[in-house]
Amino acid sequence: MVKEKVSGIGFFEKYLTVWVILCMIAGVFIGKFIPDIPNFLGKFEYANVSVPIAILIWIMIYPMMMKVDFQSIKNVGKNPKGLFVTWITNWIIKPFTMYGIAAFFFYIAFQSFISPDLAKDYLAGAVLLGAAPCTAMVFVWSHLTKGNPAYTVVQVATNDLIILIAFTPIVAFLLGVSGVTVPWDTLILSVVLFVVIPLTAGIFTRTSILKNKGEEYFNQIFLPKFNHITIIGLLLTLIIIFSFQGNVILGNPIHIILIAVPLIIQTFLIFFIAYTAAKILKLPHDIAAPAGMIGASNFFELAVAVAIAIFGTTSPVALATIVGVLVEVPVMLILVKIANGTKHWFISEKKDYDW
Numbered sequence: 358m359v360k361e362k363v364s365g366i367g368f369f370e371k372y373l374t375v376w377v378i379l380c381m382i383a384g385v386f387i388g389k390f391i392p393d394i395p396n397f398l399g400k401f402e403y404a405n406v407s408v409p410i411a412i413l414i415w416i417m418i419y420p421m422m423m424k425v426d427f428q429s430i431k432n433v434g435k436n437p438k439g440l441f442v443t444w445i446t447n448w449i450i451k452p453f454t455m456y457g458i459a460a461f462f463f464y465i466a467f468q469s470f471i472s473p474d475l476a477k478d479y480l481a482g483a484v485l486l487g488a489a490p491c492t493a494m495v496f497v498w499s500h501l502t503k504g505n506p507a508y509t510v511v512q513v514a515t516n517d518l519i520i521l522i523a524f525t526p527i528v529a530f531l532l533g534v535s536g537v538t539v540p541w542d543t544l545i546l547s548v549v550l551f552v553v554i555p556l557t558a559g560i561f562t563r564t565s566i567l568k569n570k571g572e573e574y575f576n577q578i579f580l581p582k583f584n585h586i587t588i589i590g591l592l593l594t595l596i597i598i599f600s601f602q603g604n605v606i607l608g609n610p611i612h613i614i615l616i617a618v619p620l621i622i623q624t625f626l627i628f629f630i631a632y633t634a635a636k637i638l639k640l641p642h643d644i645a646a647p648a649g650m651i652g653a654s655n656f657f658e659l660a661v662a663v664a665i666a667i668f669g670t671t672s673p674v675a676l677a678t679i680v681g682v683l684v685e686v687p688v689m690l691i692l693v694k695i696a697n698g699t700k701h702w703f704i705s706e707k708k709d710y711d712w
Contacts, residue, residue: 376592377686384596388603395600403546410597410658411550417590418551420583421496422559424506439635439644443512446631446652447490448523455487455623456480456531462619470615475673479616481532482677485664487623488527490516491654495647497591498654498689502696504647510556512651517552520656521545551658595686598661602679609676616680624688628653632696635703642703646696654689657682 387394401408463476463483471479491498491513499509566575599606606613628649635645660678668674 373588373690376588377595377690380592380595381599381683384599385603385606387596387600389607392603395597395603398597399601407597407601410594413590413594413597414551414658415555415590417494417587417594418496418555419558420580420586421500421506422510422555423563423580423583424559426507438638439508439640439648440512440515442631442634442638442640442648443516443651444519446627446634446648447516448519448527450630451490451623451627451652452484452487452527452531454626455483455619458623458626459483459487459619462615467615467618470611475612478668478673479612479677481668482616482660482664482674482681483619483623484528484531485660485674485678486620486655486657486681488524488531489520489656489659489663491651491656494591494654494657494685494689495651497587498650498693499647500587501690501693502646502650503643504650505641505643508644509647509651512647514552516651520659524659591686595682598679598682602675605676605679606683612676613680613683616677617684620681620684621688624653624685625692628692628695640703642696642700645703649696650689650692653692654685655681657685 398407398409459480463471463479464473468476495513496506496509498504499506563575566579570579631652632645632649635648640648657678660681661675664672664675664678
């Protein structure tokens with residue numbers, strides 16, 4: 358019994374793709390036939406950030422933040438190769454490959470189906486996604502690939518700092534629109550909500566439990582109580598997000614597929630760029646997996662918030678960012694399976710990684 362819990366992936370996680378699809382359908386159904394629910398939830402918003410979604414993301418992240426050993430964080434700086442992989446992939450490569458791939462499909466490959474104006478709007482949404490590497494959801498993917506939680510926190514935290522500086526100029530440059538403004542209060546509040554608060558809570562909880570109950574109790578009894586909380590938070594988040602955009606999604610079924618194509622290609626491309634770089638640099642799997650996941654996935658909460666704040670709820674730009682949410686979870690689950698299935702490519706023992 359113990360072996361089954363420790364090795365492999367549990368029943369709930371094993372069929373996560375099924376639960377995700379069901380939650381997407383449920384969210385669209387609620388948005389279409391029970392609009393009072395998203396209308397009510399939409400009232401709880403600050404700086405264009407949905408408070409209910411922020412709480413659920415907090416619930417997703419908190420259990421993983423408790424696993425962070427700050428002694429490990431101190432050691433991360435001794436060998437920052439994984440951080441360099443993350444930074445270069447996310448900020449020097451990803452925004453520009455997203456722009457190139459999306460522009461090719463929207464302006465050339467799909468020109469018979471998409472007008473130039475729509476192509477420009479969809480490209481804007483794709484760029485917003487490409488310029489915002491993952492902050493919250495990557496903790497889920499890191500968890501599912503047994504990534505190093507301490508290293509993941511540092512990767513994400515440094516990304517958040519870079520977002521504050523690089524997001525606006527990259528988006529403005531790629532779109533060629535110098536007048537595009539990004540709501541800084543949304544950015545700062547997102548960082549506080551999605552990183553600072555859950556990290557602080559996790560540190561406090563870990564320190565308190567270790568001090569009063571000991572490490573064995575913390576690892577063997579306390580942490581297992583939160584095993585399914587992260588996934589439940591993810592599924593409830595999806596229901597709410599898709600309930601907000603149910604009518605938009607139902608009104609553009611063909612275009613959703615067209616938008617999804619370049620986003621999916623970009624996701625796989627960026628993952629393998631970072632993942633391969635990590636292998637070349639001989640990084641252990643628990644560093645390589647989250648490095649690939651951070652670049653491949655997007656900070657869709659930020660992208661959607663900025664799209665809505667700048668272009669409006671029903672704009673094609675907002676639709677493109679919503680499609681990013683639609684395709685991200687299933688595609689990322691595929692990448693999780695790929696990462697777990699290729700673990701033998703990497704260093705198996707942490708002691709082999711000279712920190």
